[in-house]
Every structure is written in structure tokens, then in C-alpha cells.
Amino acid sequence: MSEATAVSETHDDHHPSDWDYVKIAGILAVLTTIEVLTYFESVFTFFETRWILLTTLFVLMVVKFWLVARMFMHLKQDKPILSQSFAAGLALATGVYLVTLFAFDFFFSA
Amino acid sequence: MSTATATADTHHDHDSHATNTGISNNKLAMWLFLSTECLLFGALISTYLLYKTRGNGDVLPTDIFDIPFTSVSSFVLLMSSLTMVLALSAVTRGEMDRGKAWLLVTAMLGGVFIGGQVYEFTSFYREGLGYTTNPAASAFYTLTGFHGVHVSLGILMLMSLWVAAQQGKLTQKNTETVEIVGLYWHFVDIVWIFIFTVIYLIPPA
Amino acid sequence: MTITEEPLALGSGVTFAQRPLGVLTRPQAQGGWKDWVSTVDHKKIGIMYGVAAMFFFVVGGLEALLIRTQLAFPDQGFISADLYNQIFTMHGVTMVFLFIMPLAAAFANYLIPLQIGARDVAFPRLNALSFWVWLSGAIFLNTSWIVGGGGANCGWFCYSPNSGIVFSPTHGVDFYAVGLLITGIASLVSAVNLIVTCLNMRAPGMDLMRMPVLTWMLLVTQFLLAFALPVITVALLLLLFDRTFDSQFFDPDAGADPLLWQHLFWIFGHPEVYIIILPSFGIISEIIPTFSRKPIFGYTAMVFSGIAIGFMGWGVWAHHMFVSGIGPISVAAFSMATMFIAVPTGVKILNWLTTMWGGKLHFTTAMLFATGTVAMFTIGGLSGVTHSLAPADTQQTDTYYIVAHFHYVIFGGGVLGLFGGAYFWWPKVFGHFLNEKRGKINFWLMLIGFNLTFGPMHVLGLQGMSRRIDTYSAGYGFEFWNLMATIGSYLIAISVVVFFYNVWKSKKEAVDLPPPGPDPWDARSLEWSIPSPTPEHNFDELPQVESFDHWWFQKYDIDDEGKVVRIANTDDVAQDGSATDVHLPSPSYWPLVLAIGLPLIGYGIIFNLWLCVLGGLLTGGAIYAWVLEPVDDPDAGHGHDDHHDEAAELAAVASGAGSDNEGEG
Ligand code: HEM
Ligand SMILES: [Cu+2]
Numbered sequence: 001m002s003e004a005t006a007v008s009e010t011h012d013d014h015h016p017s018d019w020d021y022v023k024i025a026g027i028l029a030v031l032t033t034i035e036v037l038t039y040f041e042s043v044f045t046f047f048e049t050r051w052i053l054l055t056t057l058f059v060l061m062v063v064k065f066w067l068v069a070r071m072f073m074h075l076k077q078d079k080p081i082l083s084q085s086f087a088a089g090l091a092l093a094t095g096v097y098l099v100t101l102f103a104f105d106f107f108f109s110a
Numbered sequence: 111m112s113t114a115t116a117t118a119d120t121h122h123d124h125d126s127h128a129t130n131t132g133i134s135n136n137k138l139a140m141w142l143f144l145s146t147e148c149l150l151f152g153a154l155i156s157t158y159l160l161y162k163t164r165g166n167g168d169v170l171p172t173d174i175f176d177i178p179f180t181s182v183s184s185f186v187l188l189m190s191s192l193t194m195v196l197a198l199s200a201v202t203r204g205e206m207d208r209g210k211a212w213l214l215v216t217a218m219l220g221g222v223f224i225g226g227q228v229y230e231f232t233s234f235y236r237e238g239l240g241y242t243t244n245p246a247a248s249a250f251y252t253l254t255g256f257h258g259v260h261v262s263l264g265i266l267m268l269m270s271l272w273v274a275a276q277q278g279k280l281t282q283k284n285t286e287t288v289e290i291v292g293l294y295w296h297f298v299d300i301v302w303i304f305i306f307t308v309i310y311l312i313p314p315a
Numbered sequence: 316m317t318i319t320e321e322p323l324a325l326g327s328g329v330t331f332a333q334r335p336l337g338v339l340t341r342p343q344a345q346g347g348w349k350d351w352v353s354t355v356d357h358k359k360i361g362i363m364y365g366v367a368a369m370f371f372f373v374v375g376g377l378e379a380l381l382i383r384t385q386l387a388f389p390d391q392g393f394i395s396a397d398l399y400n401q402i403f404t405m406h407g408v409t410m411v412f413l414f415i416m417p418l419a420a421a422f423a424n425y426l427i428p429l430q431i432g433a434r435d436v437a438f439p440r441l442n443a444l445s446f447w448v449w450l451s452g453a454i455f456l457n458t459s460w461i462v463g464g465g466g467a468n469c470g471w472f473c474y475s476p477n478s479g480i481v482f483s484p485t486h487g488v489d490f491y492a493v494g495l496l497i498t499g500i501a502s503l504v505s506a507v508n509l510i511v512t513c514l515n516m517r518a519p520g521m522d523l524m525r526m527p528v529l530t531w532m533l534l535v536t537q538f539l540l541a542f543a544l545p546v547i548t549v550a551l552l553l554l555l556f557d558r559t560f561d562s563q564f565f566d567p568d569a570g571a572d573p574l575l576w577q578h579l580f581w582i583f584g585h586p587e588v589y590i591i592i593l594p595s596f597g598i599i600s601e602i603i604p605t606f607s608r609k610p611i612f613g614y615t616a617m618v619f620s621g622i623a624i625g626f627m628g629w630g631v632w633a634h635h636m637f638v639s640g641i642g643p644i645s646v647a648a649f650s651m652a653t654m655f656i657a658v659p660t661g662v663k664i665l666n667w668l669t670t671m672w673g674g675k676l677h678f679t680t681a682m683l684f685a686t687g688t689v690a691m692f693t694i695g696g697l698s699g700v701t702h703s704l705a706p707a708d709t710q711q712t713d714t715y716y717i718v719a720h721f722h723y724v725i726f727g728g729g730v731l732g733l734f735g736g737a738y739f740w741w742p743k744v745f746g747h748f749l750n751e752k753r754g755k756i757n758f759w760l761m762l763i764g765f766n767l768t769f770g771p772m773h774v775l776g777l778q779g780m781s782r783r784i785d786t787y788s789a790g791y792g793f794e795f796w797n798l799m800a801t802i803g804s805y806l807i808a809i810s811v812v813v814f815f816y817n818v819w820k821s822k823k824e825a826v827d828l829p830p831p832g833p834d835p836w837d838a839r840s841l842e843w844s845i846p847s848p849t850p851e852h853n854f855d856e857l858p859q860v861e862s863f864d865h866w867w868f869q870k871y872d873i874d875d876e877g878k879v880v881r882i883a884n885t886d887d888v889a890q891d892g893s894a895t896d897v898h899l900p901s902p903s904y905w906p907l908v909l910a911i912g913l914p915l916i917g918y919g920i921i922f923n924l925w926l927c928v929l930g931g932l933l934t935g936g937a938i939y940a941w942v943l944e945p946v947d948d949p950d951a952g953h954g955h956d957d958h959h960d961e962a963a964e965l966a967a968v969a970s971g972a973g974s975d976n977e978g979e980g
């Protein structure tokens with residue numbers, strides 16, 4: 001099969017260096033620090049506004065998730081089919097469980 | 111890859127020869143498995159979210175969360191992803207001693223996380239939150255316990271790799287084995303990234 | 316393709332323990348029972364799945380006969396109400412999890428590698444593991460009759476709080492939960508294995524869009540399994556924890572919500588119905604073109620409608636809960652979604668009919684079963700659409716109308732197709748035909764019996780007879796149709812006896828008959844290009860696939876006027892199976908040992924936690940030994956490199972088994 005034989009040439013082998021990994025971990029550490037700071041609402045009073053708090057936390061979570069999956073799990077360098085398969089599971093899970101929680105009036109009380 | 115053909119050996123690394131997708135069977139299988147795990151953890155997380163306020167008059171997990179403590183143990187787990195990826199990178203370059211060291215550090219960080227969980231469970235129990243206290247408690251312990259079992263299995267696999275490397279059975283040729291165990295490890299970590307935010311950090315409305 | 320074409324040597328030079336843990340010498344036997352218990356050959360595993368599935372078909376069938384006998388006349392009481400509950404529950408569970416799913420797995424195991432031109436699945440040992448784990452779970456589940464104080468009695472969907480300790484005090488439900496957890500592990504492992512096989516092991520030129528429709532439908536099925544099983548795994552664990560460790564997941568008194576179970580169950584449950592039906596759709600998509608002597612109409616539409624069904628199957632689960640109080644928005648949304656799912660299903664039906672249209676139809680037994688499948692499934696699909704309308708369903712739900720619906724889809728659409736597949740591939744698997752005359756008797760008896768059994772249930776349901784009642788009183792107008800249904804069920808039983816007789820007799824007669832040759836039906840896909848029965852190594856030489864229906868185009872061509880012309884004799888282009896230098900993966904005992912450990916853990920959770928220790932040691936030891944055992948036995952003198960990695964297998968096994976081990980915690 002042509003795709004099979006062409007593989008080793010087209011394969012992208014530029015993995016990040018160790019130093020890159022440390023930098024990513026540094027970013028992750030900073031993001032986590034911000035996350036934890038939201039806990040101290042009395043210091044950072046704007047986090048008392050719920051939508052600001054929730055948005056901040058969700059954005060940070062997604063970015064952390066994304067960084068680990070893309071960089072540490074090498075989805076960035078690997079074949080797209082791996083990202084697709086993982087995205088499929090993730091999207092499916094998000095979809096069915098959001099709908100379930102919705103059916104339980106989890107988000108809006110009727 | 112423990113058994114490589116002569117042709118395969120001439121290839122660079124990654125064992126991506128001769129499959130239609132260019133990805134080895136093992137790696138593809140691990141990724142598929144991780145995709146299915148999303149559905150598993152999703153169900154447990156939704157169960158907890160649904161039940162988190164159902165205390166039946168008793169104490170709720172959210173009442174007694176120790177956020178500073180959990181933040182530290184979450185941070186430890188997060189950093190174990192760094193050491194894991196450094197282990198892989200060392201093995202890829204054939205620096206087995208360094209690789210072994212990072213493997214060991216990763217397993218130890220995982221151990222610290224588990225220790226933290228044991229401490230957390232014990233202190234919650236002392237504060238009156240037993241497994242059977244109320245739906246919120248059952249859901250909380252089941253979710254985090256499940257995650258803990260995943261971490262423990264990961265530690266077991268890391269230690270097995272370390273032992274194999276120690277005996278010389280794990281060499282640069284087995285880079286992919288390390289990579290696959292690493293995938294599992296990072297996955298367990300990203301599940302915790304989710305749990306940490308959604309379960310711990312978001313305060314009750 | 317380096318893997319399969321080279322008569323290769325073992326290259327790694329790594330030495331492994333030959334007898335890990337010092338027990339169980341690596342199996343080398345050829346022939347005999349040892350060959351079967353240690354085999355990793357996808358064909359033998361497929362056959363074992365088939366045999367075991369048919370055994371449980373008989374078990375589930377006997378349970379069905381008991382039900383119908385009780386209901387033949389009003390006010391009968393030879394089965395107590397409690398026993399009746401156990402019997403219909405175990406009937407449903409047996410038929411779904413221990414008959415249809417493994418029978419589909421039999422076809423998947425045997426045929427996927429052949430249809431994509433591979434020598435085995437991606438992970439042969441994991442494949443053996445799937446079978447043994449499934450079998451151990453199946454046996455475990457049924458031992459509850461003996462040691463569990465009776466079977467589960469909560470219905471196959473086992474709603475809470477009915478499934479709780481208060482209303483189901485015997486161990487039946489525990490066996491249900493643990494048994495399905497174990498069989499679930501098996502199906503999950505096998506799903507991942509077969510997906511990787513389809514994606515990675517195709518012969519040169521076998522693009523995805525050249526795979527036969529059967530392989531496609533089986534691939535979609537494996538994806539559904541892979542994503543649906545984790546959901547039921549969680550549901551079952553929560554149930555088990557409630558019952559054994561007093562957790563509070565489904566206890567309304569403690570503030571829990573029993574609807575949670577219903578959601579989790581049906582998020583799994585509706586994809587499950589497609590897991591049941593899609594293999595059969597695939598099978599008849601092979602049979603119909605072959606006996607219409609035309610290519611399948613709309614191959615692409617066929618594939619994509621299958622994928623669409625797979626997707627949409629995730630968005631309709633709450634149509635099983637229209638009367639559970641899920642609220643008007645949910646009801647409306649799920650009702651709409653359910654109606655839409657009929658569209659891709661309709662596309663399939665249309666394509667089968669169009670394939671037959673204008674074809675030279677040969678009504679062999681296999682073809683009869685295939686057309687029967689299309690017809691019966693259409694009826695079941697239509698009654699499905701009638702209860703996608705929530706107001707109508709409010710009348711229909713929990714009546715015999717529902718029983719009629721799902722038997723038309725599952726039996727009519729699923730089982731008939733699988734029987735057709737058996738007649739179709741029998742010569743390929745066993746090297747002789749099943750007798751056609753007896754086959755036709757088998758078919759007509761089954762078709763008539765089936766309609767006589769389940770047709771009247773539409774009427775009974777609309778008349779208001781509820782399902783799952785152990786008897787009914789005279790004078791409501793239920794008598795006549797119930798009697799008809801019971802007579803029908805005995806006709807089905809006779810047809811199954813005819814099938815078994817046919818199996819036995821045809822084998823005896825085969826010695827006097829000419830062998831079927833590689834391609835007895837003049838068919839289209841790759842498995843017909845190799846001898847019957849399939850040689851152990853499948854292909855002498857991997858095919859170089861150039862088009863969809865590649866094998867057919869080896870034999871035929873289409874001339875300028877669009878006419879089909881024969882260009883080669885089948886025997887000239889078929890492989891003769893004479894290759895001797897093909898290296899196959901070595902057999903192993905460890906899958907079986909691992910599989911024995913799991914039910915021990917199960918008994919341990921239910922009866923005595925010390926048994927868990929024993930089971931855990933067995934399982935853990937087997938995993939350890941498995942990892943130390945090389946995929947290829949160096950002593951066997953040959954090794955077929957099939958890309959194994961012990962640690963990955965360990966990871967897969969450990970995490971799969973892990974979901975069961977949690978039970979100890
Ligand atoms: C046109 C496609 C289909 C539609 C619109 C449809 C619709 C429905 C609906 C709305 C119900 C719930 C009825 C109730 O409980 O009140 C139902 C039940 C059921 N359906 Fe279908 N269905 C379809 C195809 C299938 C297929 C292909 C299968 C299996 C192979 C299947 C198996 C079942 C089963 C087992 C139940 C009953 C579950 C139970 O309550 O025990 N259906 N169907
Ligand atoms: Cu459904």
C-alpha cells in the first residue's frame with residue numbers, strides 16, 4: 001500500500017527538546033497557580049462574580065488539557081488519526097453526558 | 111517492539127513500518143483504549159456532578175474540601191507528566207540510565223499523589239464523610255478512587271519498565287513501549303486536570 | 316509489506332523465559348483439545364465463539380419455551396411469579412449477551428481478516444483472551460441458577476430501585492452485574508483488537524473504501540462496542556457497589572435518583588441494539604449481491620448509512636424513557652431524533668431491494684434468509700417509528716407491542732441474517748455444504764414460526780396486555796393470540812432442531828459429495844479466493860487489491876457494451892493453499908488462565924473476599940507470565956512478526972481487568 005511505504009519518509013520526527021518540555025511544564029505550573037488563586041476570592045474579589053470565575057477556570061482547564069495532549073502525548077507530531085480517535089471519544093462523552101445532565105435540569109432549574 | 115525483523119531494524123525508530131496507517135498496532139490500540147476511557151470517566155464525573163449536593167442532611171464533600179492540600183497533590187501529578195516525557199526522551203536517545211532515573215521519579219511522584227489521596231480520604235472519613243454516608247459521598251469516593259486505581263496501575267507499569275530496564279531487557283529499541291505507558295500516564299493526568307477544576311475548584315453555587 | 320510476505324526469522328535476539336513462572340510449558344501440540352484451548356488462530360476462535368453462542372441459544376430458547384408454555388392459556392401457574400421474573404430476565408440477558416453478540420463475534424473473528432486479506436488479527440493472544448473471558452463470564456452468569464439463589468429477576472435492563480437489595484434480595488442481580496462486567500471486558504478488548512485489525516492489517520491496495528460491506532458494518536459495530544461498554548461498566552459497578560458495599564447511588568430514600576440508572580443503561584442500550592443488528596446487515600449485504608449476480612447497489616451509500624446509524628444511535632437513548640418523567644423538552648428532542656434515525660435505515664433497505672432489482676436471483680437457503688431478514692426488519696423498523704411518537708408510545712410502552720417490535724428487529728433483522736450467514740459461509744469454514752433441502756425446511760419453519768409468535772403480539776399489546784406478567788385472566792380477549800404465539804414458538808424450536816440435524820447429517824453425507832472448492836457460490840470477496848476450509852495461514856500470498864470486489868474482477872470483466880464476460884476459471888485464479896513457509900503466532904495458555912481468574916474475583920465479591928485474593932493472584936500471575944512470554948515461540952522454529960508489544964498488551968489487559976478489580980476496593 002502506498003500510504004504504508006511512504007510512511008517513514010513523511011513522518012515528522014521533530015520532537016520537542018527536553019528544554020521545550022520544561023518550558024511547557026512551566027506554563028502548566030503558571031496556569032495551575034492562577035487556578036488555585038481563584039480559590040482566594042477574598043483577595044481577588046472579581047472572582048466572586050460567578051461567570052468570571054467559571055470562564056476563567058474552564059479556559060485554564062482546556063488549555064492545560066490541550067497542552068498535555070498535544071505536547072506531552074505528541075498528538076501534534078503524530079498522525080492525525082490518533083487525534084481524531086481521541087477527539088471522537090472526548091466529543092461523544094461530552095455530548096451524551098451534557099445531554100444527560102441537561103435532562104436532569106442540572107444547568108437550568110425549570 | 112520486542113521482535114523486529116531485519117527489514118524493520120533498518121528503519122529509524124517508531125516502528126511505524128508496514129501498517130496501513132503508519133502507526134504501530136500497539137500505539138493505535140492504546141489510543142483507542144484511551145478514547146473509550148473518556149466515556150468511562152465521563153459517566154463517573156456526571157454521576158458526581160448530579161449528586162454533589164445530595165447530602166441527605168449529612169456533610170458534603172464540598173463542605174470539607176481542602177483546596178490548598180489538593181492543589182499541591184494535583185501539582186505533583188501534573189509535574190509527573192513532565193518527568194514522564196523526559197524519561198521517554200532519554201530512552202529515545204538511548205540514555206538508559208537517565209531514562210531509568212526519570213521513570214523512577216515519575217513513579218515516585220505518582221506515589222506521592224496516591225499518598226495524598228489516602229491522607230485525604232482518611233481525614234474526610236474522620237470528618238464524618240464515609241463511603242455510605244450519602245449519594246454525594248459515594249459518588250465522590252467512587253470517582254476519585256477509580257482515578258486512584260488508574261494511577262496505581264500506572265505506577266505498577268512504570269515500575270515494571272524500570273525493572274525491565276534494570277535487567278537490560280528494556281533498551282532503546284523498546285522506546286515505543288515507554289511511549290505507550292507514557293500515553294496512559296499522561297491520560298490519567300489530564301483526567302485529573304478535569305477533575306481538579308470541575309470537582310474541586312468550582313465552588314457550590 | 317514486510318510483515319507477512321517474508322519468511323522471516325526472529326530478529327531481536329532477546330531471550331525470554333520459556334516457562335514463565337515455571338509452569339505450563341509452551342503449548343506445541345498440533346491437534347486435540349490442547350490445540351483448541353491454547354489457540355490464537357482467529358478462525359478457531361471464531362468457531363469456538365460460534366459453538367458457544369449456539370449452546371447459549373439453546374439455553375435462552377428453552378427459557379423462552381417455558382415463558383410461552385406458561386402463557387399458552389390463561390390463569391396457568393406452573394411457573395411461580397418469582398420464577399417467571401427470573402426466566403424472562405435470564406432469557407433476555409442470555410439472548411443478547413450470550414447468543415447474538417458472540418455469534419456476531421464469530422463472524423467478525425473468522426471473516427474480518429479474510430475479507431481484508433490479512434493472516435490474523437492485530438493481537439492474536441488478546442483475541443484468545445476475549446473469547447475465554449467472554450466464556451468465563453457467560454458461565455459465571457448462569458451459575459447463579461445454582462449458587463446464587465436463582466437468576467436475576469429485574470428484567471434485562473434491571474431498573475433501579477427494583478434491582479436493589481430490598482426488592483431483589485437473592486444474589487441473582489449480583490451475578491447479573493458481575494457477569495456482564497466480565498463479558499464487557501471481553502467485548503471491549505475484542506473491539507479494540509478488531510478496530511486495529513481493520514485500520515492496520517489490510518492487504519496492499521485494500522483501501523478502506525474497498526473493504527466489503529460486511530467488514531465495514533463489523534467495524535462500525537466495534538466502534539459502538541468500544542464506546543458503549545464503558546458506560547454500562549460504570550452503571551453495573553454503581554449497582555454492584557450499592558448492593559455489596561451499601562453505597563447510595565440508586566436509593567431514593569437517601570436522595571439518589573433512580574433515573575440515573577436508566578440514562579446510563581440506555582446510553583449503552585440503544586447503541587447496543589445497533590451492535591446487534593449491524594453485523595446481520597453486513598452479512599446480508601454479502602449474500603444478496605452474490606445471489607443476485609450483481610454488485611451491491613450504492614456501495615458508498617451503504618457504508619455511510621451504516622456509519623450514520625452508528626452516529627445517530629448515540630442520540631436517541633431516551634426514547635426508552637418517554638414515560639419516566641424526563642420532561643417535555645427531552646421527550647420532544649428524543650422523539651425527533653428517533654424519527655430521523657429511520658432515514659439511514661431506509662437507505663439500506665432501498666439499496667438491498669435495488670441490488671436485487673433486475674438481478675438473476677438464486678434463492679438458495681442463504682438468500683432466503685437474507686430476503687427474510689429485509690422483510691422482517693422492515694416490519695420491525697416501522698413499528699419502531701410508531702413508538703418514536705411519544706404520545707403513541709405512552710400507550711405502547713411496557714405492552715406486548717414493544718415485545719413484538721424488538722423481536723422483529725432483533726430476531727427478524729438479526730438472527731435470521733446470522734443464520735443466513737451460517738449457510739453462506741459453512742462451506743468456507745468446514746469444507747462442505749449444509750444440505751439445501753433441509754436448509755429450506757429450516758428457513759420456512761423459522762419464518763412461519765417467527766411470524767406466528769411475534770405477529771400476534773402487536774395485537775395483544777394494542778389490546779393492552781402488559782409485558783412481564785406471569786399470567787393473565789380469561790375474558791380479556793387475550794386467549795386466542797397467546798395460544799397462537801405459543802404454537803409459533805414451538806415451530807421456531809422445531810426449526811432450530813432441523814438446523815442442528817442438518818449440521819450433523821450434512822457432515823456425515825459430505826464424505827460422498829464432491830468438495831465445494833474455493834468459491835462455491837461464485838462470490839465476490841477475498842475469502843472465496845482461497846481453499847475451503849480455509850488453510851491455517853489463510854493466504855499463500857497476500858492479494859494485491861485493485862478495486863472493490865477485487866476477487867470478482869479476477870473472474871469477470873465488463874466488456875464495452877457493459878456485458879459481464881468471464882475472463883478466468885475460478886480454479887485458475889484461486890490460491891491453492893500450498894504455502895508452507897508462512898509463520899504464524901504461537902499458541903498460549905495464558906489467555907485461558909487469566910480468564911479463569913476473573914469469575915473467581917466475581918464469586919469473591921459476592922461471597923467471600925478471600926476468593927478475590929485467589930482470583931486476583933491467578934489473574935495477576937497470568938498477566939505477568941503473559942508479558943514474559945514472547946509472542947513467538949523461539950522453539951517452534953518460526954516466528955511471525957505481528958507487531959506485538961508486551962507492555963502495551965499488559966497495559967490493555969491490566970486496565971481492562973482493572974475495572975473489575977475495583978470491585979475489591
Ligand atoms: C427504525 C428504527 C427503530 C426505531 C425508530 C426504534 C424505536 C424504538 C422505541 C421508541 C423504543 C421504546 C419503546 C418503549 O419501550 O416504549 C424501542 C424499543 C426497543 N427497540 Fe427499537 N427502534 C428501532 C430499531 C431497533 C433495532 C434495530 C433494534 C435491535 C436490533 C431495536 C431494539 C429495541 C429493543 C430491544 C427495544 C426494547 C427495549 C426494552 O424496553 O426492553 N430497535 N425501539
Ligand atoms: Cu432504542
